[in-house]
Amino acid sequence: MPPLDVDATVMANRRLSRDYNVLTLSAAEIGTRTRAGQFVMVRPTGMTETLLRRPFSVFEIVRDARGAPIAITILNKRAGRTTNRLYEAEPGDRIACLGPLGRPFTAVSAPSEAWMVAGGVGLAPFATLAEALAAAGTPTTLFYGARSGQELFHLDFFDRLGVTLVLATEDGSRGERGRVTQPLDRALASRAPGSTMIYACGPEPMLAAVAEVAGRHQQPCEVSVERTMGCGMGGCYSCVIRVRHGAEAARFVRSCISGPVFDGAEIVWD
């Protein structure tokens, strides 16, 4: 199905911290079609400082009482000009959203377990994935790491869905001190090979570490990558990542259309 270009209105802007916010965008049609792991290309309408759109995972699909999508949200962390503008956005502002785009996660079902691993803003694709997994009745755990306890968001949401939470912070203010891959590695030691699907999203060094841990414990692993993207449609060849299929030579593939979700074992990390 072709992506839609929706001139969405900002319905709400929830600032979660000095850097993070959640924008609610009136792009119901995109919400209806989105599968967990897919993204939208976003651009504040009328913004003149930048030209290109930016990719964002669809964070939540907001539904009415009968379950029909009425909006999507995106989880934003300010880092550059567009993300600053999105942090400052006011209700009523317009934001162009193109999507849904990209290859989604493959949701597993019991007896397999689903373990999601999020680092910082890498939490973004896991709210919709957790919903899909909950609907399928798959036992699900979220390993979630951030700089500090103040940057661990949405814990109630995952709790309500019955997701087991394992937390880690760099400063030790909540959960285990250090990297989230440490508790992941320990927990996997007691799992039978092939019993646990690992999903990861976050900074690339974390993704590489998760893929290594998953491989060592013989578990399947899907990672969602974020590379500098130009168009989101496969037109520009900017967002490439090196991937090796089976015995073939490694090659650059476009993460917008061959990803952003990849088999973690196939990526050749820098």
Place this chain on the structure above:
Amino acid sequence: MARDLSVRIGSLELPNPLIAASGCFGYGLEYDEVVDLSALGGVCVKGLFMTEREGHPPPRIVETPAGMINAIGLQGIGVHRFVREKLPLLRERGARVFVNVCGTTVDEYVEVSKVLSQAAGVSALELNISCPNIKEGGIQFGCSLMGTSAVVSAVRKATHLPIIPKLTPNVTDVASFARAAEDAGADAVSLVNTFLAMAIDVETRRPTITNVLGGLSGPAIRPIAVRMVWECAQDVKIPIIGMGGITNARDTLEFLLAGATAVQIGTANFVDPFVWSKVLAGLEDYLERHGIDRLSDLIGAFDPTPPTAVHA
């Protein structure tokens, strides 16, 4: 009344002047779901060599004011795979296929052109003698009048297809290159390719893209591109395909008035893949407002009479 948007490039009749720019539209099929490929004037596919190329390591692009710098490094599947895997599908969709031909030597341009000439479904060859992002070939030919002539005349002997050398703006006198191309047997010229550019990350004091240097495109370059098209239009008789920063009908008309017969849109397609129908509607609207039946009547219709002073 429906207005006539068709234009002619030599023997090629296009339903409208909008062509997807090379490197900005994949192999065309990526956009199959959002654009009716047969409704475009043409689709110019990503540059092709004889063999596959892997391109530069990412990051490959950086955004700059009103534009972007890219150094993709001509990642591509090579001409043989293109002919096998992509061309039949493009043909099925009724696309008028322009192929951006690359080479590291004159012989490679000739070989790639021969392969494409024997395949069914190619409308024209755009000779990429202007890519700023590769070490050998490309822009080396486009920055020397002799190199330009050498590539164009060699390919001329090897194909019956229309050939359209794509000129670089990274020269002092672009019109002399258009002339050299015309003299060597080109059917048209296209311009501009990107401007060699650079952006530094001042926080890290390092390059923003792996290749350090890249090509600047987007609205930032448009006024320079318009000027270059106008200079060429005064110097050559063959049709000109103009490009550089086109985002809408107004921008398109600027190039046509300066003397371009058709245009290409690149960077703007990244921002809005639905740009094509919007530009076409804008062109229709312009003709309507000005009571003009045929868009082609506007080619080169720029009137150099000084503007009337507007006093505040």
